Amino acid sequence: MEWRDGLPFAVDYGDGYFGSRDPRSEVQEVFIGANALASRFRQCRRFVLAETGFGSGLNLLMALQTWRHEAPPGAFLSMLSLEAHPLAPEDLAAIHATLGLDGTDARRLRSQYPPPVAGLHRIEFPEARAVLTLALGDAAPLLSGVAGQVDAWFLDGFAPRSNPALWNTGVFRQIARLSAPGATFGTYTAAGQVRRDLEDAGFEVRRVPGHGRKRERLQGTLRTRPNTPVSSRSVPERVAVVGAGLAGLAAAHALQARGVTVEVFDPAGVAGGASGNPAGVLLPNLHPQDLELNQIALAGMRHTAALTDHLEGKTHRPIRLASGVAFHGISAHGRKRVQRLQKAGPARAGLLFAPEGPGCNPAPHLFYPDALALDIRALCEALAAELAPVRHETVQDIQTLANGSLRLQGASGLEEYDAVVLALAAGHQRPLCPEQAAIATVDGQMSRIQAPLPDWGGFVATGQGYCIPEAHGRAWIGATYRHTAAPATTAPAYTTAEDDQANLRHLSWVPGLQDPSEVKVLARWAGTRAVVRDRLPLVGPSRMDPEGRVMLSLAHGSRGLLYAPLAGEWLADHLLGLIEPLDAHTRARLDPMRIAVPGEDSAES
Incomplete structure (x- = not known):
């Protein structure tokens, strides 16, 4: 990056980081307005926003500002952004200083800015009830490993003529795959090939007046596709977490932050097992x-x-x-x-x-x-302080019901939940899932x-x-x-x-x-x-429920600090269809299906 006429310029791409001398109004019109974010934010409980081309982060910081003003209390924003060539931290800070970006969100972005390592990196904005998954590397392979459903896209990046790796059918097909029904997009470009490729990928594309001196730009909506299978899995709004150690509390904390009603069960109370480690x-x-x-x-x-x-x-x-x-x-x-x-x-x-x-x-x-x-106990107690009091009860059984919910049997009787997370302490006497036999x-x-x-x-x-x-x-x-x-x-x-x-x-x-x-x-x-045998935790759906309503966060061993909070974050995003913090190949390393369970047919396992 170098500075030309007071604005940042990418030498290798022969293009500027902004399309005009008024970057804020450009973002407001080309991305935020084109996706009608203000009105959509007002009506949502959770929203997923994605962009191609992170650059300086201006687009997402302005979207976060809109989110803070418009979103209802308790709503949650999940963001995804792709970047093949991340700015150096000092260049990022210089652009932010030029643009006057020094609010809470900009400071959090700079303080958590990841190292230049390919893959997915999380940046947390707890005051805004939002997270950003910043994906570093080439767009098409990165998108192929991402899970989640996107509601709106910012198609940004350097000009298609100089950056064809970002503007091609492989990328657009992945964008369509990740898009929720009715997903929208906005972009600064009006290139004919981009329009045709987006239409081929399944979007209705419209030409609209461009920003500033630019004559035209594009925006559009994902078409309803015939014969598309409809998922029968509903988003859980009431979840039970069994286990009040670090794994269970981290999952409960992540779910509650995303607007889910959570109840935690553990007869030993907060950090009653190995998570009581001082x-x-x-x-x-x-x-x-x-x-x-x-x-x-x-x-x-x-x-x-x-x-x-x-x-x-x-x-x-x-x-x-x-x-x-x-x-x-x-x-x-x-x-x-x-x-x-x-x-x-x-x-x-x-x-x-x-x-x-x-x-x-x-x-x-x-x-x-x-x-x-x-201090792991102090960490657990701080997590628990943000949740409803832990219920000091033993869960005796979990039953799957025809209506898609789960019934838990405990000391208080039978209660129904949309999903259950099992984060049991070592040596839990009553087996609640078959995977416990392999621990x-x-x-x-x-x-x-x-x-x-x-x-x-x-x-x-x-x-x-x-x-x-x-x-x-x-x-x-x-x-x-x-x-x-x-x-x-x-x-x-x-x-x-x-x-x-x-x-x-x-x-x-x-x-x-x-x-x-x-x-x-x-x-x-x-x-x-x-x-378990390979010393990695069991994180994901249990065998006991093919519908994926019973989730596991088990067997973190002596590395609970490393794995358990991340597992809770992944479980919450997976259950709610938000952008997940691990790509598909990496997440498979934690899948409970990787281990054999005693008594299970070896041919099936």
Whole structure:
């Protein structure tokens, strides 16, 4: 990008970022007015807006401004934007300064602007009740992996003559696939080939007077297509969430933010299981070759951090314990992992680690500047504070009814819901879905200690075990990993002095922990975690209901901070037909159908 006559210009495309010297009025007429957004926003509960060509974000920031003025209370806006060549953060900030974009939404956009990594990235606007999914990369392949139904399109981007990758039948067919009945579009261009291609894709296209000096532009509506199958699945408006740990509360929080009435059931109350952990580490699980796994890690890191920022701002209660995590290659396996990731480079790992960064041990290490230590119980309590009180009841059974709803049987009797999210704690005694039979349980103990720890910068040290430093030589260390003999048991995890010593042995490489006799144990905590064979969670529809009304968020294991909030966001968007935060291929890695269930016909599985 360079500046020409006071406006940003894309040299490679030979085109400006705006079509006139009055970009705001251009956006108002060409996109917001063409899609009649003001009147449509006033009448909606949820709306999905998408654009091709994010650029500076001006289009969506102005749409957000209209949304704030017109949308009824409780309505929710989901936005999708595509960008093949994202601006550098400093160029984005310079354009915003030129346009006078310094409101809450513009600041949130800049603060959450993603790294230049291909894929889908979420940006949250909680005050506006909106989210943006910013898709970086080539339009056609990106759109083919997107799920959701779009109500209105901004077809923006550099001129078709210089940017044919954005203005072609492959892109327009994907736009039509994602469009809800009656979806509309507006665009600055009036190119004849664009008009013909849009008509071939299924849109009624009209020429209208252009903006400023431009003679014509296009706008239109998706035609009603004959013989199009009509989905029998209705949008759920009343959802039950079973489980008040991090997974259940995150799903309930995301659903409520989208205008759904949610009730949470858990006899143990908020964070009664492993989510009661007083100190956990938000750390990516990276692989030098597995780009899908790295994409999930990047999405999980970003979402949990944004959620933490939002909740700390609302509750004024600290949830973060430390910022920055160094992973040291202490064991042979750990050294090999560090070296392979260093060789692959941070670009293959979502730019999550810095090529060079601080450590507290000479061993090879990776530094994750955006990784965090969090008080997981405090995070759960902050989520619960925004919801209706948790119902301290055990759900005994789930029945599917002919009218499309689900009936839950609990201590209060029978109640009907449009959908159910099962986010059960490890060792839940009563099986409610067949997938529970494939889950194993693992106990883990943490120890809070007083030790002669030097000040190494306040970041978390991990390798074999982890050490979360506090002030005055105190720290949380952990955690043991002990497979339980009976996964179905509901007995709570127990703490032992032997596990304190195991934690210290695993962390003898940490400065100040070499001599156990100089370490005093101040407190202990233990919890039971649920896992499946590949150590990824089960997120998606359960086998027990082919209609997709029973959804799972299970088996997050020791990476609940990384996966559970993202899973809740995905479940809410999936149930409501909004733009989902993971593309289809990446999301399949979490699909419960990937695992075999004991007793299931192997030919079918």
